[in-house]
Amino acid sequence: MIFLEPYLEKMPEQLRLHLNTAPAFPDHLHPQAEMLYIFKGQANLCIGGQLCSLQPGDLCLCFPGVMHGYRTPHNARALMVIFSPDLFPDFTHILTHSVPQHSVITASQMPGAVSRCMEEIRRELADAGDERVIRGYLQVILALLLPHMPLLSPPPQSQDMAYRILQYLSAHFTDPITLEDTAQALNVSKSHVSHILSQRISVNFRTYINTLRTDHACTLLRSTQRSITDIAYACGFENLRTFHRAFQDRYHLSPSQYRAQASK
Numbered sequence: 590m591i592f593l594e595p596y597l598e599k600m601p602e603q604l605r606l607h608l609n610t611a612p613a614f615p616d617h618l619h620p621q622a623e624m625l626y627i628f629k630g631q632a633n634l635c636i637g638g639q640l641c642s643l644q645p646g647d648l649c650l651c652f653p654g655v656m657h658g659y660r661t662p663h664n665a666r667a668l669m670v671i672f673s674p675d676l677f678p679d680f681t682h683i684l685t686h687s688v689p690q691h692s693v694i695t696a697s698q699m700p701g702a703v704s705r706c707m708e709e710i711r712r713e714l715a716d717a718g719d720e721r722v723i724r725g726y727l728q729v730i731l732a733l734l735l736p737h738m739p740l741l742s743p744p745p746q747s748q749d750m751a752y753r754i755l756q757y758l759s760a761h762f763t764d765p766i767t768l769e770d771t772a773q774a775l776n777v778s779k780s781h782v783s784h785i786l787s788q789r790i791s792v793n794f795r796t797y798i799n800t801l802r803t804d805h806a807c808t809l810l811r812s813t814q815r816s817i818t819d820i821a822y823a824c825g826f827e828n829l830r831t832f833h834r835a836f837q838d839r840y841h842l843s844p845s846q847y848r849a850q851a852s853k
Contacts, residue, residue: 603676604724607669608714615797616658616790618755622684623651623671624730626707630665634658636692643667646696646704650734652688654743656752658790668707668714670727677724680731687740700733750775751789754782762801763825768794799835802826806836810848817844 616635625632625643632643636657643649643665651657653674674684696704706726713723753775758766771794772779786794802824809820821832821844836844 603673604720605671606710606714606723607671608711609666614659615792615800616656616751616755617801618654618656618752618759619671620653621671621673622653623657623669625649625651625670626668628666628668628707628711630667632665632667633660635660637688641693643693644696646699647693648699648703648707648734649693650689650738651692652684652743655688655692656755668711672727677728677731679728680735683735683740686743688743689738690741691738694734694737698737700737703730703733706730750777750781751785754785755790758798758801762798763805763823765825765827766798798825800839802832803836803839806832806844807840807847807851810844811851817848820844 625634626648627643627645629645634641634643634649634657636649636651637655641649674681677684706729710718710723710726713719713726754771757771757774761771768779768782772782775782783794786792786797790797792800806820806824809815809823810817813820815823817832818829821829824832826832826835833843836842836847840847842850
């Protein structure tokens, strides 16, 4: 169970939790489900192409494979949970073979027990809690939430170019890929890939790739003793200087400073 950086396209663990400041991250997708609950403030997100604003007591449940991203939060305090559908066998089929008509449940629609479970999870995390207890609360939350979420068959994503681009980059960001490689793999022009990223994701190709790579680097810095040089190349950076610059730009820390803080 991990409590720090919330994102990872190639997530090795089944459960990851991020408590405190709501994140900002460009649109992305992954095979895990993702839940965001707001305790305080406001968080803005885009899910399935729709912009949403979450207020205190609101919750968003993003099913696996659905594009989603977070815009700059407004002093939001939140709990983010990213989990493999296989972690909860009672709900695996629902999570992997359907999508909700509406991904957001507002505080006024929320079963009261869900909010209480979220508070209990927050207390568990504050006390370096027992993962088994947290999984129990999450099981209850899903059992209470899913009946309030009308489900649809997932729409075909293969024709949506933004989805195809993000899917490709999610699978290959640790490889030495370029904009031209991506365009050739998807049989479109480089300008078309750039246009989609700019218009739909509001980010350029290099920034998006570096975001995925530095996020992956955070996990390796926290969870392994591999050298920083080894991590840089494992995440797809062509040299150590490029890695340090990209990492510093995103986290305002050097990789070694990040590792030192995480170890505390």
